[in-house]
Amino acid sequence: MTPEEAAVRIATLRAEVARHDELYYRQARPELTDFAYDGLKAELARLERAFPAAAATSAASPTARVGDDRAEGFARVRHRQAMTTLDNTYDEAELREFHARLVRALGTEELAYTVEPKVDGVAISLTYEDGRLTRAVTRGDGEEGDDVTANVRTIQGLPPALADLAPPAVIEVRGEIYLREEEFRRINQLQEEAGEAPYANPRNLAAGTLKQLDARVVAGRRLEIVLYGVGHCEPPVATSQTGLHERLRGWGLPVLDPFWSVRGPDAVWAAIGELDARRRALPFGTDGAVVKLDAFAQQRHPRVGFRGMAADGQAEAARKLSPRWACAFKFPPDQAETRVREITIQVGRTGVLTPVAELEPVLLAGTTVRRATLHNADEIARKDVRPGDTVRVEKAGEIIPAVVAVVLARRAPGAAPYVFPRECPVCRTAAVRAEGEVAWRCPNPDCPEQVRRRIEHFASKAGVDIDGLGEEIVGQLLERGLVRRLPDLFRLRLEDLLPLRKSGEVWATNLIAGIAARREVELWRVINGLGIPQVGAAAAKELARTFRSLEALLDAPFAELCRVEGFGEKTAQAVRGWCEQPAHRALVTDLLAAGLAPRAPAAVAGGLAGKTFVLTGTLPTLAREEAAALIEAAGGRVSGSVSRKTHYVVAGEEAGSKLTKARDLGIPVLDEASLRALLVGG
Ligand code: IVH
Numbered sequence: 001m002t003p004e005e006a007a008v009r010i011a012t013l014r015a016e017v018a019r020h021d022e023l024y025y026r027q028a029r030p031e032l033t034d035f036a037y038d039g040l041k042a043e044l045a046r047l048e049r050a051f052p053a054a055a056a057t058s059a060a061s062p063t064a065r066v067g068d069d070r071a072e073g074f075a076r077v078r079h080r081q082a083m084t085t086l087d088n089t090y091d092e093a094e095l096r097e098f099h100a101r102l103v104r105a106l107g108t109e110e111l112a113y114t115v116e117p118k119v120d121g122v123a124i125s126l127t128y129e130d131g132r133l134t135r136a137v138t139r140g141d142g143e144e145g146d147d148v149t150a151n152v153r154t155i156q157g158l159p160p161a162l163a164d165l166a167p168p169a170v171i172e173v174r175g176e177i178y179l180r181e182e183e184f185r186r187i188n189q190l191q192e193e194a195g196e197a198p199y200a201n202p203r204n205l206a207a208g209t210l211k212q213l214d215a216r217v218v219a220g221r222r223l224e225i226v227l228y229g230v231g232h233c234e235p236p237v238a239t240s241q242t243g244l245h246e247r248l249r250g251w252g253l254p255v256l257d258p259f260w261s262v263r264g265p266d267a268v269w270a271a272i273g274e275l276d277a278r279r280r281a282l283p284f285g286t287d288g289a290v291v292k293l294d295a296f297a298q299q300r301h302p303r304v305g306f307r308g309m310a311a312d313g314q315a316e317a318a319r320k321l322s323p324r325w326a327c328a329f330k331f332p333p334d335q336a337e338t339r340v341r342e343i344t345i346q347v348g349r350t351g352v353l354t355p356v357a358e359l360e361p362v363l364l365a366g367t368t369v370r371r372a373t374l375h376n377a378d379e380i381a382r383k384d385v386r387p388g389d390t391v392r393v394e395k396a397g398e399i400i401p402a403v404v405a406v407v408l409a410r411r412a413p414g415a416a417p418y419v420f421p422r423e424c425p426v427c428r429t430a431a432v433r434a435e436g437e438v439a440w441r442c443p444n445p446d447c448p449e450q451v452r453r454r455i456e457h458f459a460s461k462a463g464v465d466i467d468g469l470g471e472e473i474v475g476q477l478l479e480r481g482l483v484r485r486l487p488d489l490f491r492l493r494l495e496d497l498l499p500l501r502k503s504g505e506v507w508a509t510n511l512i513a514g515i516a517a518r519r520e521v522e523l524w525r526v527i528n529g530l531g532i533p534q535v536g537a538a539a540a541k542e543l544a545r546t547f548r549s550l551e552a553l554l555d556a557p558f559a560e561l562c563r564v565e566g567f568g569e570k571t572a573q574a575v576r577g578w579c580e581q582p583a584h585r586a587l588v589t590d591l592l593a594a595g596l597a598p599r600a601p602a603a604v605a606g607g608l609a610g611k612t613f614v615l616t617g618t619l620p621t622l623a624r625e626e627a628a629a630l631i632e633a634a635g636g637r638v639s640g641s642v643s644r645k646t647h648y649v650v651a652g653e654e655a656g657s658k659l660t661k662a663r664d665l666g667i668p669v670l671d672e673a674s675l676r677a678l679l680v681g682g
Helices: 003-026 036-051 092-105 181-195 202-210 217-218 242-251 264-281 377-383 448-459 471-479 486-491 494-500 506-517 523-529 537-547 551-556 556-564 569-580 581-594 622-633 657-665 674-680
Strands: 077-078 110-117 122-127 131-138 144-146 170-178 224-234 260-263 284-293 325-328 334-347 353-364 367-373 390-395 402-406 614-615 635-637 648-651
Touching: 036 077, 036 325, 077 264, 077 390, 092 264, 092 325, 092 494, 092 635, 110 170, 110 242, 110 264, 110 325, 122 202, 122 334, 122 635, 131 144, 131 486, 170 202, 202 523, 224 471, 242 486, 242 556, 260 264, 334 622, 353 377, 353 390, 367 390, 377 402, 448 471, 448 486, 448 523, 486 581, 494 506, 506 581, 506 614, 523 537, 537 551, 537 674, 551 569, 551 581, 569 581, 614 657, 622 635, 648 657, 648 674
Parallel strands: 614 635, 614 648
Antiparallel strands: 077 144, 110 260, 110 284, 122 131, 122 170, 170 224, 284 325, 334 353, 334 390, 353 367, 390 402
């Protein structure tokens, strides 16, 4: 490779890794498995080392920073001590090299290590001051993270105070937040029923949950936590990792189990083997082992310490990146090879064209894999997947099977590159791609496949929830021309349905009754069922609460949409845009004419209806949950973070950044007494 080629490849890899960092850390919707991602990052690091001059030419590299998880709506908090990340390896020899380096640095063969499960969750830093939990902050960019204290306080197994009569004045305890597999499945089921996109794996769902702005949503999901490390600590509480583990356990904090304290590289390797044998039975997902030099004095040795890398990839910078005293050994994911029979295109209800690899069935991590998403045209081009190719597919945990790469050695001579269709495979309308979007779409709203998917969605559990109207029946109704548009559903007659099934009478009567029973249905279900872009179940509920009828929603001005709880300008614009289209207005009118009679939610009684409160600090007599319950009983809403939409901030002792933000934004601040006055109508 020439330096010029290296420069190009480095720039490409940097952009690609940065994109996957954004998907993983900020959006919690990764497209790559960890293994594939680690591969990209390793290639980038290798090239940056081999071609330092080429590496210095473009912007900062993602190899020189930890992924950034910070999101809108949270207060930012600086870590007292930076949170770093870990170097990964999949290779026993590299692990032994890690030991050899430490032997050289410390001048002794006799090294003690701990071996711990690498928890596949979301990194968190808890601050306990005088033994009381005061803060929970995400890693963020390593220096500064999001304040998620309200959310973390909902975690059942986390004690708000350390069981210690003489706790340290300040300690940052580090660990990981995760969800159990069963809990992941339970929430995803609800998510799908509500018409929201399911999460790919427990880690993403844990990350998404931790970044909820409403702590009540978080409380409804069983997040769990495990703690294994320390940041800033005054005074010190342990002299080794093993000692720290015992202290954390003694304080009543959930700690890692299993946990090994061993001597020398062979014992490390044996412990990793034991972990591998047990890991599938652990409550949290683990994709590897973390090996740490046990003695803190050795960790702090000037020749050990931290790896730091400047943005140009050359000089050692002041910024800590990853410790030289720790190493993550990752277990490779389950992979298999199979052949792509063909690439098909799925048309979604909004017209998005999604390419899918139809595979020769292959057994992978206990399930038979037949299809794998190829995401979009760019992704196919990047991997150069061609029909007939042999590909490696992998599945890590619950993640959707993914095509990792093409096995080029097994490509048939003359295999033609895949050309993404320029038209909808169903209605043949020319596909379009909006500025800045990766997706190609079928722009024809009457495309039979879009219509089918819209009707399925409308009738589904997430929509008006019509019993017995599943995919198969919708398909038949469309085929026979009995239903062309949504309102036709409400005009179906018994004699229309009788020919559809052999023993049709009872079934048809039931379906007609099932449809009739859903004429009077909660308004939010209709709104969600209409498939307005950006509007899922939660947004539909807010719209129903705010506008109380379809007619009012159709005419809602942009400014009022912006004021809807949880809406930004983008969502407001999407709703406004949908409502303005004559075809959509006609659809709503026709649905009402066909007898659909949506029910507005019961008006909330109480003087605080429509008011949003944020609680911060400790109130003199009311616990946070009690204050929240009183506010909600009076029709108010409690949110986890302060924004321009907050009406009141209720502040107690030790109120933190939320109070500052409230003052900055000029939001009225109440103490407990004035809250009580407001509650009784003062
Ligand atoms: S120690 C200074 N121990 O994995 C390094 N990290 O990929 C601090 N992780 O950033 C990390 N299990 O979020 C450590 N037993 C464990 C871990 C663990 C999971 C996470 C942690 C870290 C990431 C690196």
